[in-house]
Amino acid sequence: MFSSDSRYAHAGTYQVTLADGSVVVVTRIPQAAPGRTIGWYRRGEGERLDVIAFQFLKDATKTWTLCDANEAMSPDALAAHDLIAIPEPGR
Structure with a gap:
């Protein structure tokens, strides 16, 4: 269901019974x-x-690693930040 490099690949699942x-x-x-960061980046208006x-990570789909960092x-939630920590590549 998720690609092997997705943040959800090993998250696991559970069942929920709905009202119906x-x-x-x-x-x-x-x-x-948790991981180390390589520095900080000041985000430009609308960036x-x-x-x-x-x-920084050479993969546009890795926004979740920015979120984690x-x-x-x-x-x-991260869009409200002007200063963004950049994680080490390869996370």
Whole structure:
């Protein structure tokens, strides 16, 4: 369901029974993987996180590693930050 390099690849799942009795499988929220950062980047007005991820991590889909490095639950939460910690490449 998720690619092997997705933050959800090893998060696990559980079942939830909805009010109508149907059962759905839900993916657990992954725990942020603490890691070292290589520095900080001051984000420009309107600068997108996928562009920053590509610039420093060479992969625009790695915005979640920026979120983890900045203890932000989602890209929307990180979007409010002007100063962004950049994780080591390869995380």
